[in-house]
Amino acid sequence: MVNIQDVIQKIVKEALSGAGVEVGEAEIVLEHPADLAHGDYSCNIAMRLAKELGKSPRELAENIVSALPKSEYISKAEVAGPGFINFYLSKEFFERSLSEVIKEKESFGKGGQLKDKKILLEHSSPNLFKPFHIGHLLNNTYGEALTRIIGFAGADVVKISFPSDVSPGIAKAVWGIIETGVIDDFTIEQIGDAYVHGSNAYKEDANAKERIDEINKNIYKKDESTLEYKIYKRGRQISLEYFEQITERLGSEFNELIFETDAEIIGKRIVIENTPKVFEESDGAIIFRGSEYGLFDNVYINSAGFGTYLAKDTGLLSIKFSKYDFDKSVTITDIEQKQHFELVKKSAEFINKDWAEKSDYLQHGRLSLTTGKISSRSGGVPLATDILNAVNERAMVRATEAKSEMTNETAEMIAVGAVKYTIIKVSMGKNIIFDMEKSLSFEGDSGPYLQYTYARCKSVLAKAPPKRGETNVQIPKDWEVTNIEKLLYRFPEVVERAALEYEPHYIANYLNDLASAYNSWYGQGKILDGSDNEHYKLALTEATSHAIKNGLYLLGIETPERM
Numbered sequence: 405m406v407n408i409q410d411v412i413q414k415i416v417k418e419a420l421s422g423a424g425v426e427v428g429e430a431e432i433v434l435e436h437p438a439d440l441a442h443g444d445y446s447c448n449i450a451m452r453l454a455k456e457l458g459k460s461p462r463e464l465a466e467n468i469v470s471a472l473p474k475s476e477y478i479s480k481a482e483v484a485g486p487g488f489i490n491f492y493l494s495k496e497f498f499e500r501s502l503s504e505v506i507k508e509k510e511s512f513g514k515g516g517q518l519k520d521k522k523i524l525l526e527h528s529s530p531n532l533f534k535p536f537h538i539g540h541l542l543n544n545t546y547g548e549a550l551t552r553i554i555g556f557a558g559a560d561v562v563k564i565s566f567p568s569d570v571s572p573g574i575a576k577a578v579w580g581i582i583e584t585g586v587i588d589d590f591t592i593e594q595i596g597d598a599y600v601h602g603s604n605a606y607k608e609d610a611n612a613k614e615r616i617d618e619i620n621k622n623i624y625k626k627d628e629s630t631l632e633y634k635i636y637k638r639g640r641q642i643s644l645e646y647f648e649q650i651t652e653r654l655g656s657e658f659n660e661l662i663f664e665t666d667a668e669i670i671g672k673r674i675v676i677e678n679t680p681k682v683f684e685e686s687d688g689a690i691i692f693r694g695s696e697y698g699l700f701d702n703v704y705i706n707s708a709g710f711g712t713y714l715a716k717d718t719g720l721l722s723i724k725f726s727k728y729d730f731d732k733s734v735t736i737t738d739i740e741q742k743q744h745f746e747l748v749k750k751s752a753e754f755i756n757k758d759w760a761e762k763s764d765y766l767q768h769g770r771l772s773l774t775t776g777k778i779s780s781r782s783g784g785v786p787l788a789t790d791i792l793n794a795v796n797e798r799a800m801v802r803a804t805e806a807k808s809e810m811t812n813e814t815a816e817m818i819a820v821g822a823v824k825y826t827i828i829k830v831s832m833g834k835n836i837i838f839d840m841e842k843s844l845s846f847e848g849d850s851g852p853y854l855q856y857t858y859a860r861c862k863s864v865l866a867k868a869p870p871k872r873g874e875t876n877v878q879i880p881k882d883w884e885v886t887n888i889e890k891l892l893y894r895f896p897e898v899v900e901r902a903a904l905e906y907e908p909h910y911i912a913n914y915l916n917d918l919a920s921a922y923n924s925w926y927g928q929g930k931i932l933d934g935s936d937n938e939h940y941k942l943a944l945t946e947a948t949s950h951a952i953k954n955g956l957y958l959l960g961i962e963t964p965e966r967m
Contacts, residue, residue, distance in 0.1 A: 405504045405896065409434050411477055412445055412491055419471035425453065434491075440890050443482075443490030450487040461487025493890075499879045501893040505947040506877065512950050513899045513958075518559035524728055525551050527736040528651055528658075529566040532643035533577035535596045536650045539738055541788040542768045542836070545827045547736040548656045548960040549908040550766075556958055557903035562728060563658045566720055567647065569640055570665045575620035576602030577639065578632045579612065587635060592646040595639055596787070624710055650788055654820065655960045662723055668711040671719025674755060675704045675711070682754040692751045699747050717748045721759045732762055734906070739767040739833060766906055769835040771827065791838075795819040798840055799852075814964045818844070818852050821961040825851030828959050829912040849916050851961055854952055857919040859967040861949035864931055868942050877943040880936060887921040888944050895951050899958065908959060915955040922948045 413429040420427055427449070434445045450465035457464060465487040472481055477497040484490050505512050527547020530540060555561045568574075580598025581590055583605075590598075605612035619632045627633050644661075651657070675683050675690055683690050688707035692714070694700045704715045711719070724733055737745055745765035752759040773786065796819035803810035810818075822843040829849070830836045846856050879885070895914065902910040922945075931941045953963045 405501055411475055415473050415475055418473050419468045422471050440887050444493045445491040447489045465489050495879045498885055498889040502943055502947050503877050505892055505950055509950055513895045513954050514556050515896055515900050516558040517900050518557040521559040522730040523554055523559045524562045524564055524724055524730050524733040526564045526566055530647050531568045533574045533595050533639050534599055535592055536788040538771055538786045542771055542827055543736050544654050544656055545824045546768050549828055550906055552958045553903045556899055565658045565661050567661055567663055569663045570623055572620050575616050576606055578619050578635050579616045581635055592642055664716045667716045667719035670722050671715035672705055672711040674718055675715050678755055694747050697750050702747055721752055734764045736766050739769050742767050767833050769833055771836040771838055774837055774839045792819050795822050799844055817962045817964050821851030821855055824961050828908050831909045854915050854919050855963055856967050858949055858952045858963045861945050862965050864945050880940055886925050888925055891918045891921055892947055892951055911955050911958055915952060
């Protein structure tokens with residue numbers, strides 16, 4: 405596809421050069437006007453250079469416009485406001501871009517911005533012995549989307565998860581399993597119940613606390629002779645099988661799982677080796693003085709000799725950098741862990757500068773529920789499966805109410821799509837409110853709305869007469885360019901921005917705009933009308949289907965062919 409931004413930057417540069425002003429193309433910043441009626445691109449170069457050249461911004465903008473060389477891809481340029489230059493793209497450009505969308509199909513939107521880059525992306529790291537809860541669901545949604553988006557932008561992505569397979573929380577679950585008498589045969593749900601039971605007992609019962617601490621030590625020591633370690637090994641396997649099932653349901657797979665037990669050993673060694681150079685002893689523990697860098701002091705090895713999460717994450721850095729050669733390590737974390745990872749990164753600066761400079765930690769916000777009865781077996785924290793199952797059931801009910809048939813497979817696609825879109829349409833770091841009814845709406849700004857728009861496109865195309873196999877399309881002479889054409893060509897730009905800024909919500913918001921434009925146009929007249937324009941209408945429909953399907957794929961959302 406022709407890079408229209410390059411075209412505009414070059415003709416603006418030529419116009420300025422003719423007036424004796426030399427600028428680089430990078431200095432000519434282009435943006436899309438908020439209102440499509442105000443053009444396809446806007447440039448503020450005149451406002452930036454006016455003072456330096458001793459002219460008013462508007463006067464300079466008018467001089468630039470009058471000196472612009474002609475381009476087959478620009479229909480007109482005009483000055484707006486105090487000195488903005490608005491560019492309107494030509495029918496020839498839209499005709500060419502539409503043909504290329506249809507030709508590229510599932511490759512439409514792919515770019516090379518991150519070509520030759522290798523990125524490690526860590527997400528969905530579970531706490532074993534705890535069912536996948538609402539926080540993991542957010543982490544997985546953002547992580548899977550970024551994995552796909554960065555890969556679509558040309559990067560080689562290695563997908564990693566970092567399960568917590570040893571912790572005081574696991575000891576609480578093991579104690580709970582023993583106390584509830586399900587030692588020989590237990591499920592992931594019973595593990596979750598046992599964890600809640602053990603957590604409560606740890607706070608309220610001194611004897612239970614002492615026993616749980618003992619269990620924790622035996623697990624760290626890998627004492628095969630103890631009952632609790634045997635329970636731990638079985639629970640660990642059940643937890644990993646469950647993790648594989650839930651992440652597969654969400655469309656994720658991983659190149660490698662790196663476990664905290666391995667990272668803890670390496671992390672402890674690194675901390676000890678860098679004491680007192682980086683760390684210092686304090687009351688039997690080893691700490692890092694984060695307060696000296698505007699952070700906070702915290703323990704890396706506790707007084708019992710165990711590595712804390714800070715030591716484990718330091719060990720993980722060592723494992724990543726020893727096993728892989730990469731340009732960037734990206735980790736998706738909860739907003740509550742922001743300070744934790746600031747501390748990890750700061751201490752890493754003094755151990756190995758690459759560890760800090762090549763590591764990015766991205767935070768997502770929190771999700772709260774407003775409607776829908778979603779049960780929970782995890783101490784009031786809704787589980788991922790509880791949410792997905794509840795939305796799936798509600799989707800089936802709504803289909804029955806509408807007297808529409810829906811397969812279980814389609815209901816699952818809608819449920820996952822509804823939950824994921826609600827999460828991912830919000831910028832990273834911001835909190836999210838999940839409303840079940842709104843999330844399942846077919847009337848705008850929801851996953852099902854986008855899936856329905858795709859299915860509508862496919863339905864129209866299925867009813868169309870046999871095509872002649874052309875990929876090139878021509879805009880009819882009497883055709884008024886719609887907002888669909890004005891949005892379609894932007895998709896690769898949106899993907900690039902989402903990849904470079906680690907912000908999937910750009911794609912979600914774009915898809916909603918495109919679907920709204922298509923559905924508005926669809927409602928204004930018949931597509932299969934046998935007219936001379938029918939072929940072009942079908943081309944618009946096909947191109948829209950490619951953009952929506954590719955965009956939803958990047959968000960980790962499947963597209964039913966029928967709804």
